[in-house]
Amino acid sequence: xxxxxxxxxxxxxxxxxxxxxxxxxxxxxxxxxxxxxxxxxxxxxxxxxxxxxxxxxxxxxxxxxxxxxxxxxxxxxxxxxxxxxxxxxxxxxxxxxxxxxxxxxxxxxxxxxxxxxxxxxxxxxxxxxxxxxxxxxxxxxxxxxxxxxxxxxxxxxxxxxxx
Numbered sequence: 001x002x003x004x005x006x007x008x009x010x011x012x013x014x015x016x017x018x019x020x021x022x023x024x025x026x027x028x029x030x031x032x033x034x035x036x037x038x039x040x041x042x043x044x045x046x047x048x049x050x051x052x053x054x055x056x057x058x059x060x061x062x063x064x065x066x067x068x069x070x071x072x073x074x075x076x077x078x079x080x081x082x083x084x085x086x087x088x089x090x091x092x093x094x095x096x097x098x099x100x101x102x103x104x105x106x107x108x109x110x111x112x113x114x115x116x117x118x119x120x121x122x123x124x125x126x127x128x129x130x131x132x133x134x135x136x137x138x139x140x141x142x143x144x145x146x147x148x149x150x151x152x153x154x155x156x157x158x159x160x161x162x163x
Contacts, residue, residue: 085155
């Protein structure tokens with residue numbers, strides 16, 4: 001559907017409806033988001049099991065904080081954006097990302113604690129749908145990163161801007 005423009009209001013309304021129904025609505029690029037998500041998960045799995053050391057997120061022996069090779073590799077293969085968040089207290093903080101804020105990588109910013117992705121991840125669930133990220137609407141996917149013991153220690157994210 002060329003020429004289709006998803007406004008911020010449309011995205012917020014669809015998210016509110018999805019949350020109320022308990023089932024997120026996939027946008028038109030839902031399949032592309034899922035392919036990129038699988039690539040992000042596969043690329044980190046090649047490094048080893050996820051683990052947390054303080055605020056440092058590791059896959060195997062590879063610390064991913066401020067290492068952009070995995071997220072940039074996903075962007076190179078699939079376009080869009082990718083992020084790895086680490087659990088910090090009750091929040092999830094970007095530690096490796098190609099999401100930009102004011103011309104720089106948005107490292108150190110947090111997943112919106114009032115958003116539907118945060119709510120899903122906090123319950124150990126995935127979230128796929130439209131989200132406002134730093135003022136722009138994205139078709140997104142979020143999945144929890146779990147430690148070997150099953151604790152949620154971070155979040156995988158991929159997304160495509162809709163504007």
